[in-house]
Amino acid sequence: MIKLNKKLVAGMLMVSLSLTSCNSILEEEPHGIYTPNDFYTEQGINQGVTALYRHLRLLYGNGYYMSATINGTDEATYAQSADANFKETDLSGAGQINMNTFPTGMVWSAVFPYINTANGIIQNGAAVGVSEALISEARFFRAFDYFLLVQNYGGVPLDLGSGELAFNISASTKSVRNTVPEVYTKAIFKDLETAIQNLPSSPRVIGGVTKNVARLTLAKAYITYAWWLQNPNNIPTYPHADRVDPNGHNAQWYFQKAYDLSLEAINNPGPYALEPTYYDVNVGSNDRNKETMLYADHTESSAYYNEGNPIGFATGWSPDNFGAWMMTHNYTNVRSSTSPTTWSAVSSVQRAATQDLGRPWTRLAPTIESIKNTFADKTNDSRYDGTFQTTFRGNWNKGGISNVILYNANNLPVKQGDAILTFLNDDTELSNITYPTAAGKSNIGAGEIPGRADFVIHASGNSRIVYPSLWKIGTYRTDNGTGLGYPNASLTRPAYAAKFSEFYLVAAEAAVKGASGSMSARDLVNVLRARAGKWRWNNNGNAPKVQDNSAAMIAATPSTITIDYILAERSREFYGEGYRWYDLVRTQKWTEYAQTYTIGGVNYGDHTPQTVTRNIQKFHYLRPIPQSQFDNMDMSPAEEAAYQNPGY
Structure with missing residues (x-):
């Protein structure tokens, strides 16, 4: 009431x-x-x-x-x-x-x-x-x-x-x-x-x-309720209720129902299907694709239909789509020089209405563990490249700076479209990086490696102020022309609430919990892992990359799939899309997975990881x-x- x-x-x-x-x-x-x-x-x-x-x-x-x-x-x-x-x-x-x-x-x-x-x-x-x-x-x-x-x-x-x-x-x-x-x-x-x-x-x-949108929601509800009935870590519920199903079914019955529904959808996909590559799922030019089943839609053609000004200065409030801003650091602060001898700083990466850039709010940052551990394989697996923007390229001419050449790290020349700032995939180059004591020449505390024209930050050097941005949900427009477009406007992309790919991971999770059928948990996981091994475009390299690493991805899949492995795959597949808290609460793994994390501080030049401890109590599993x-x-x-x- x-x-x-x-x-x-x-x-x-x-x-x-x-x-x-x-x-x-x-x-x-x-x-x-x-x-x-x-x-x-x-x-x-x-x-x-x-x-x-x-x-x-x-x-x-x-x-x-x-x-x-x-x-x-x-x-x-x-x-x-x-x-x-x-x-x-x-x-x-x-x-x-x-x-x-x-x-x-x-x-x-x-x-x-x-x-x-x-x-x-x-x-x-x-x-x-x-x-x-x-x-x-x-x-x-x-x-x-x-x-x-x-x-x-x-x-x-x-x-x-x-x-x-x-x-x-x-x-x-x-x-x-x-x-x-x-x-x-x-x-x-x-x-x-x-x-x-x-x-x-x-x-x-x-x-x-x-039917399949409803099947996915029901399969997720079945599996969530099954976990609730089992309650493996004695998480309290409210209002108080015995962990007994009024219909007389046990948790195993619901895990099997989740599996069966998911397989029914996989075998009867209707208009839905997996996209051929992970890049195709998330690139803005392929929005509303056959893998995306339910979404909050938007448009750049009309402020009325968009319910947010598609060309003005959006305030960042519902019903606008503005989530991508949160995990976008202020890349516009990076500087290059107009002179190779005297550092004459100019903004070489201008704010633009493109998927690799967009409006920076610096409200959320990826943990170092998510960069290094969740996406450990950045060679075979395309999902890191299809999730984060790690290379920020020069576009100063669109902001009115007429220089054909600027000078960047090591005072080396760079031209339009060259890498200005790169977040490295790992820490292997750390001993070769020279970092400034504070903001330095780059103006954001990035380092230099001899012979490289781009400023760099190693994977463990990410901080609360400088970090890879969330590319997959970033700005996409068709009306930028030759300029910067409308980077401060409400995003005009759909915001996804359900994807066909999730059927495979729901069924795999149910199989790990004892459900049985025509596909094992490993079979189901490998469908998505094989797809993740297929490349057609190197997002951060900004170049075609036709490569099929499916065999290597499948070979690397463990013979025994655990809930922990399912959760890792879910994060690789759906990172930043709003699934994670629900996944960790459902499986009662939130405290185990998120109790501590590491990240650098809030000041430019701070590349020393700090270990942070969260105070996650059992009552926090309910809001x-x-x-x-x-x-x-x-x-x-x-x-x-x-x-x-x-x-x-």
């Missing part, structure tokens, strides 16, 4: 949304404000369905949601320009997660109004002539949102004021949380099972949900219910304390 504003009960929309015919994009029409009466008309139901797609933008592509989902894990920590939104989620002494921590409260605040939108569609759709296929899109989103909620907060309310899973049209100041088993068995599983039966195999509109929820409820202090997750 969440308190909802009557005028905004359908999803807090200031526009309503209407759907067009098959294989069209989602279109939005100005309409004012939704009211409950709209949900008793066919037009209102159709508009509500599109609103459900729109609400993905509140999380996916949001930089603060990145803080909640990758910060504080083995993938990332806070960077030099971070504020409390990033320091608190790191749990490393610079701040503590609490009821007012914005990133950890985002899911709660974002999804409940849209759950009620889905309730209205499901409750009233058939009566106004809407097909069950369309209603099942709402069933999918209701389950999708409840799955996000239960992973973050434990048990959550199924009754928003008018009964369990009923459309609520009146404000309520009372709320009762259901248990984790109730949320899964009453809402998530039933909605997704029905959706799979009734959704089409191919999307009704571009980016629309299908706090945000303060805004309590502000809208009429409860005694004792009732509020009982409503909140323990530890907060």
